[in-house]
Amino acid sequence: MREAGYIPKDALRPFLESLAKRFALWAPCKDGETITFQPYRDGSDICLDRPANAAPKGVIFPQSEALFTFALRKSPEDPRKVDVALDAQVPAGEAAIIAGRPCDAKGFLILDPVYMDADPYYKSRREKTTIITLACPHPYPGCFCTSVEGGPADTAGSDVLMTELKGGYFLEAVTDKGNAVLADKAVQDGAPHRQEAEKRHKAAYDKVKKAFSGGRGVRISEERFLSDEFWEEVTAKCLSCGACTYLCPTCYCFNITDEKAVDKGERVRSWDSCMFQHFTQETSGHNPRPKKAPRFKQRVGHKFVYYPEKYGELACSGCGRCIRYCPIGMEISKVVARLSDEGDASKKEGT
Amino acid sequence: MNGEEVKKKVAEVLSKVDVVIAYGQGFDAAHGEPCFITKKEELDSLILNPLCEHNLASYLPSQKKKKTGVVVKGCDSRTIVQLLEEGLIERENVVIIGVPCRGVASAKKLSKALGHRQVEALRFEGDLIVAKTSEGEKRISLVDVFPDKCRTCQYPTPLVYDVLVGEPIESDKDPDSVYGDVRELMGKSLEERKAYWEKEIDRCTRCYACRNACPLCVCQDSCIAETRDPHWMSQRSSLSEKMMFHFIHAIHLAGRCTECGECERACPMDIPLGKLKKKINMDMLELFGYKPGVNREDKPPLYTFKVEEERIEEHEL
Numbered sequence: 001m002r003e004a005g006y007i008p009k010d011a012l013r014p015f016l017e018s019l020a021k022r023f024a025l026w027a028p029c030k031d032g033e034t035i036t037f038q039p040y041r042d043g044s045d046i047c048l049d050r051p052a053n054a055a056p057k058g059v060i061f062p063q064s065e066a067l068f069t070f071a072l073r074k075s076p077e078d079p080r081k082v083d084v085a086l087d088a089q090v091p092a093g094e095a096a097i098i099a100g101r102p103c104d105a106k107g108f109l110i111l112d113p114v115y116m117d118a119d120p121y122y123k124s125r126r127e128k129t130t131i132i133t134l135a136c137p138h139p140y141p142g143c144f145c146t147s148v149e150g151g152p153a154d155t156a157g158s159d160v161l162m163t164e165l166k167g168g169y170f171l172e173a174v175t176d177k178g179n180a181v182l183a184d185k186a187v188q189d190g191a192p193h194r195q196e197a198e199k200r201h202k203a204a205y206d207k208v209k210k211a212f213s214g215g216r217g218v219r220i221s222e223e224r225f226l227s228d229e230f231w232e233e234v235t236a237k238c239l240s241c242g243a244c245t246y247l248c249p250t251c252y253c254f255n256i257t258d259e260k261a262v263d264k265g266e267r268v269r270s271w272d273s274c275m276f277q278h279f280t281q282e283t284s285g286h287n288p289r290p291k292k293a294p295r296f297k298q299r300v301g302h303k304f305v306y307y308p309e310k311y312g313e314l315a316c317s318g319c320g321r322c323i324r325y326c327p328i329g330m331e332i333s334k335v336v337a338r339l340s341d342e343g344d345a346s347k348k349e350g351t
Numbered sequence: 352m353n354g355e356e357v358k359k360k361v362a363e364v365l366s367k368v369d370v371v372i373a374y375g376q377g378f379d380a381a382h383g384e385p386c387f388i389t390k391k392e393e394l395d396s397l398i399l400n401p402l403c404e405h406n407l408a409s410y411l412p413s414q415k416k417k418k419t420g421v422v423v424k425g426c427d428s429r430t431i432v433q434l435l436e437e438g439l440i441e442r443e444n445v446v447i448i449g450v451p452c453r454g455v456a457s458a459k460k461l462s463k464a465l466g467h468r469q470v471e472a473l474r475f476e477g478d479l480i481v482a483k484t485s486e487g488e489k490r491i492s493l494v495d496v497f498p499d500k501c502r503t504c505q506y507p508t509p510l511v512y513d514v515l516v517g518e519p520i521e522s523d524k525d526p527d528s529v530y531g532d533v534r535e536l537m538g539k540s541l542e543e544r545k546a547y548w549e550k551e552i553d554r555c556t557r558c559y560a561c562r563n564a565c566p567l568c569v570c571q572d573s574c575i576a577e578t579r580d581p582h583w584m585s586q587r588s589s590l591s592e593k594m595m596f597h598f599i600h601a602i603h604l605a606g607r608c609t610e611c612g613e614c615e616r617a618c619p620m621d622i623p624l625g626k627l628k629k630k631i632n633m634d635m636l637e638l639f640g641y642k643p644g645v646n647r648e649d650k651p652p653l654y655t656f657k658v659e660e661e662r663i664e665e666h667e668l
Binding site (some may be wrong): 010030032033034036049050052053062063064138139140141142143187207227233236237239240242243245247255259268271273276277278279316321323325327328329331334 | 370377378379381382383385386387405409410455459463466467468469470485550551554555557558559560562563564570571572577578579582585586588590594613616618619620621
């Protein structure tokens with residue numbers, strides 16, 4: 001079994017086709033002017049030029065999924081007696097995600113401690129999914145992975161790291177699952193290409209802007225973090241939409257609803273967003289976060305304060321999507337820089 | 352569009368209001384962003400150039416009783432007129448800094464033209480955008496990255512303002528071109544149109560950026576797409592739910608949408624939502640002869656009731 005492989009560019013299609021036979025294969029495809037992860041099929045318009053608009057999070061943690069179905073059944077003998085039949089299916093098939101980016105792969109590592117032990121749906125998909133990541137040749141608008149312990153060729157969370165070279169792709173197995181991918185007959189020996197790949201990794205790393213220093217040890221000023229004034233200023237322009245959270249590889253909050261027809265239905269878990277007013281609406285009518293300032297504070301706090309306190313890592317992989325696609329340019333990396341001890345709270349530069 | 356002149360005007364207005372909503376430099380050289388100015392020291396961060404794509408009038412309904420200054424282009428001013436027509440803002444609470452505009456750059460189209468690269472520096476040379484990325488310097492004609500609304504703009508000068516930055520300009524675009532894109536789509540069969548919208552709307556993530564960016568979408572937190580009690584719409588991410596949401600949005604804007612394009616601009620999945628709203632506006636124009644946001648004295652047709660509408664044929668009873 002090889003630990004390094006190589007696929008010439010003209011052998012990429014056969015490689016994907018071979019993978020698609022073994023896995024439900026998800027690949028970034030052109031969809032109008034966007035790139036979205038779609039099930040690979042013959043003629044898929046694969047696009048490796050830039051990261052997909054949304055992270056491939058949904059492959060393992062779908063935007064909505066039925067946790068179980070329920071049906072009310074009347075007893076044939078006594079129609080007044082109603083019984084509820086429940087049916088739950090845990091997903092089973094083997095899947096693979098190809099050409100997510102290192103920040104996307106790392107996203108799953110951030111979801112793992114939350115869901116792995118508690119959630120059979122997530123666990124099953126996670127264990128049966130192979131992640132073949134494409135290293136980034138350069139940063140894209142808004143990227144800041146190197147500020148959060150990542151990098152354009154970081155292998156954390158990936159089973160295979162793929163690096164585009166001049167004539168093909170260098171593949172490096174990171175896990176046993178990755179070794180199994182490299183055993184594919186389309187894959188050639190990669191050893192002669194390792195040096196070129198490493199050179200590219202280094203060049204890409206140096207191009208990513210450092211938004212703040214300290215990585216997981218970033219020191220958030222408590223005084224600034226607890227200042228209502230700070231958050232009100234930062235969020236004046238925020239539209240309170242969920243674009244940031246839904247494109248994010250690491251946001252994992254959900255809602256549960258019963259989607260009912262007359263006598264049957266599903267209990268559905270769907271993504272929810274801390275940016276929404278309804279997110280914290282309590283049954284009593286009280287809402288602890290009725291305004292956008294405390295909601296955005298929650299988003300930043302969750303990623304850079306609360307999650308790290310609980311799990312020892314930042315809950316952000318620096319993919320930059322929340323900056324790149326924010327309709328009004330909220331810049332989380334700049335907010336963290338301003339919150340950090342190096343930042344100057346009195347200096348207002350917008351965010 | 353003159354950055355220095357707008358700073359001067361904003362400084363004047365700032366002494367009379369609680370806040371001025373203007374434009375600042377965004378997260379990189381190729382983006383502008385809304386900027387809330389409350390202090391004189393913040394004036395230096397203001398910009399006024401084709402990166403000022405956003406409709407800042409969107410923030411006005413949520414400013415409540417705050418006295419607010421706002422920088423608006425011609426297209427954005429229609430939003431203010433419509434908000435006034437509908438009584439959603441009070442004229443005396445708003446100081447309008449109007450900016451005649453020859454067109455802005457769509458951040459999405461600009462990013463595409465620059466190969467989705469990080470932009471290190473950007474400047475304007477007449478109608479050219481000169482941008483520097485890691486691939487070198489690229490010169491792009493502003494017209495080539497116009498958002499759709501600029502291609503057919505009828506109102507380059509604000510229709511309502513208290514202060515004007517620069518001289519008024521006339522539209523040189525054919526009024527018939529405004530609904531050209533909609534007519535082209537309507538030339539297709541029903542099946543083709545259905546397939547078109549299904550393909551586009553399937554990308555929706557229900558993030559509601561379109562709704563929250565929309566200046567006339569005033570239900571916001573009470574939107575029926577999200578209310579939990581009553582639970583009107585399922586939270587599934589299926590195509591039918593997404594279609595339902597976008598149709599609700601479009602129909603709620605019938606005869607209200609000023610075609611500012613914010614829904615489309617805000618969409619992170621690049622769904623051409625403006626076209627959906629323009630189609631309904633086109634129908635409203637045909638049925639009621641009404642164009643939203645052009646005359647403060649107008650009454651939006653769905654705010655009134657006539658037993659017999661002149662252009663709607665009654666069904667035989």
